[in-house]
Amino acid sequence: MSSLATFWAIYGNVVMSLGTNALLALSIWLTLVCGMLSIANAAFMGIGAYAAAILTMNYGAPFSVSLAAGMVAPAIMAAIIGLPTIRLSGVYLAMATLAFGEVVRVIVLNTESITGGALGLNGIPQLTQWWHVLLSVVIVLLVLWRLRASKIGRAFDAIRGDETAASLMGVNVRANKMLAFVLGAAVAGLAGALNAHLTFFIGPNEYGFERAVEILTMTILGGIGGLLGPILGSSIITLLPEVLRGFDSFRLVANGLILVLIVLFLPRGIWDPSRYAQWLHKGGKRRA
Template identity: 70%
Template sequence: MDALSAHFDEFWSVYSNLVLSLGINALLALSIWLTLACGLLAMANAAFMGIGAYTAALMTMNYDTPFAASLAGGMIAPAFVALVIGIPVLRLNGVYLAMATLGFGEVVRVVILNTEDLTGGALGLNGIPQLTEWWHVALAVIVVVFVLHRLKVSKVGRAFEAIKADETAASLMGIDVRAHKLLAFVLGGAIAGLAGALNAHLTFFIGPQEYGFDRGVEILTMAILGGTGGIAGPVIGAVFLTLLPEVLRGLSDFRTIVNGLILVVVVLFLPKGLWDPARFRRLFGRREVRPC
């Protein structure tokens, strides 16, 4: 028993950050899945993550707030910003919405860089208390998955599906399209902010380069790769994309190439993602036997 405990302690000391990163990335993938479920190709989640990270870190460092209050602040701040920018921006659709939200992300990065007295500028924030523990991340993922599941099967979730399928038809059915889009955008911002707040209190240091275009593409890739047909898809995609570089670490200089090839193969042969409920029903479901 002591030997097993010693092995676990050794494993946790080496891989604890990786394990917690799985949960944080799952939250990020779920945040963009929520907007995709409403037919919104919004790329502001990396910026919302940064707003949540800096808000929570500054509350802890400058005002010595309790960790729970810092997490709440890390959710409220990006949710409020999402509400403010969502009202004009969500008039756009498709690639135009993606471009506008990418522009917003660049504005957030520039603001962080130019407010050195508050955010540390390009040097970032150092010395953030490492308060995030495994159960914080696990509880956050469980609660978010539960809330999104209840939302998906509710009247609001059905309205999201209708808007995604046909926005005009949904409007003719009496669904307030703009209000539901704004709700998805704000909730997605809050979840991304929660991920940022947890990550800030895990990594000890945050900088503006962590919340740029590359992170935004990574978040979208996790959701698309896992599959947007259900809540399990983004979580599976986040786990896959987080673990893949570690699994390929032994390939040294070829790791990035093999990583890219694997992603291309998955996208080509599994266009609906790793988690596709319809595919599993076809593979494992009972075939109906028709009389001759």
């Protein structure tokens, strides 16, 4: 028991970061699986983190209320900015959502009386426990699993395959894109709220371009072919700095390199059920 307590004292935050990063990877998986390249999830995470932390510190709100606010605030913001932006696609949507992230960062920097400005918020109560993170990941996975197996999940796949063809088949493209965008923002906000009550401190630079690229890398690395992909990718990206601790200053370069290599050699990510099925089929033929 003493060795377990020592391990948790040293690596407890890393273990819980595996959970919060899994939520972030799942949040961007929602938009990618619907054919949208959005880079706003870091900003949504920041909105959720600040909303939850401010409620806890300034108004003494219960932790459950703060978590709920951390999900609702970015979801409302996603619904507002989604009206004009979801009409865009590809790199244009990526640029628009990236610009939104910069707008959020500038607003945080210039509202010192509320957000602490460049100094951020310090002394946030450490209310996040391991079971909060685990329960959140399990619930989100169950919801997304049911969503993927439903009519909505099939609509997402159709939109990703061919938006025009999906529209001709009667799929409400705009409504489904908005749903994916808002749900992704809510999940990212939940991750931000949990993380804020885990690390004591949050600042505007934590939710900028570097964080956005990291979240995208997690999901692209794991693959969007299934829910296991984002979990796998987020685990690798979370543990990589611990393995290569001496190269921490090159983390952004490493993330970019990983993204390029995955796109070139594993375009569907590490977890690609169709590729593994083909391997098994070929192996069965050889044995026969």
